[in-house]
Amino acid sequence: MSEPGNAQRLDWIARWQLVARRIRVPLGFLAAALYVFDLWQRAPHPAAVAWSLALVLPGLWLRAYASGYVRKNRELTVTGPYAYTRNPLYLGSTLIAAGFALALLSWPVAAVLAVGFTIIYVPVIASEERFLRAAFPGFDSYCRRVPRLIPRLTPAKSPSPERLPSGDEGVAGAVSGSFSVALYNQHREYNAAIGAALLYLSLIFLRPAIEAILHGAR
Numbered sequence: 001m002s003e004p005g006n007a008q009r010l011d012w013i014a015r016w017q018l019v020a021r022r023i024r025v026p027l028g029f030l031a032a033a034l035y036v037f038d039l040w041q042r043a044p045h046p047a048a049v050a051w052s053l054a055l056v057l058p059g060l061w062l063r064a065y066a067s068g069y070v071r072k073n074r075e076l077t078v079t080g081p082y083a084y085t086r087n088p089l090y091l092g093s094t095l096i097a098a099g100f101a102l103a104l105l106s107w108p109v110a111a112v113l114a115v116g117f118t119i120i121y122v123p124v125i126a127s128e129e130r131f132l133r134a135a136f137p138g139f140d141s142y143c144r145r146v147p148r149l150i151p152r153l154t155p156a157k158s159p160s161p162e163r164l165p166s167g168d169e170g171v172a173g174a175v176s177g178s179f180s181v182a183l184y185n186q187h188r189e190y191n192a193a194i195g196a197a198l199l200y201l202s203l204i205f206l207r208p209a210i211e212a213i214l215h216g217a218r
Helices: 001-041 044-067 088-104 109-135 139-145 181-186 192-218
Strands: none
Touching: 001 088, 001 109, 001 192, 044 088, 044 181, 044 192, 088 192, 109 139, 181 192
């Protein structure tokens, strides 16, 4: 009796993924438009920008830390930040987005980001969990120990990471479960820090630049 329910759930995941792919780019443009509009309407409050760092910096750190452990589609990673939450990369992205919404003190931007993250990340997480459950026998046990997103306070005790056969076992740190700079570079996670730096520069300089352009055109 469980097979029809499972099939229906898989269809639901696939349908949601299709919707997420279609609206991801429009939502991105909408968030960017609201971001620029808010900057044009009013200058960011320095205190809000400073407080936003309390979310953005931990988010960047968490993404960087997690990227040095994860071997996507090859290993069930259970060490490092994955001993606290099953999705540290997505948690880090959520913190970063929340931080920039705080920097703007903008409810419309916050609402668009919240809707976008829900629509995009929910099917992605569901799809990844479906793959991991099929590929790694220990995934269900790992799920019982470690929450999906909100981290536990202490690391879960887990066995060694499960790995699929691969010809690329030489990545430093992957087998031992320690942080690997090679994996960090392989995932190009430094791009997140570059993007965050550019967004903070835009908070400082974009509004004056727009004003200068408009005044120069008059």
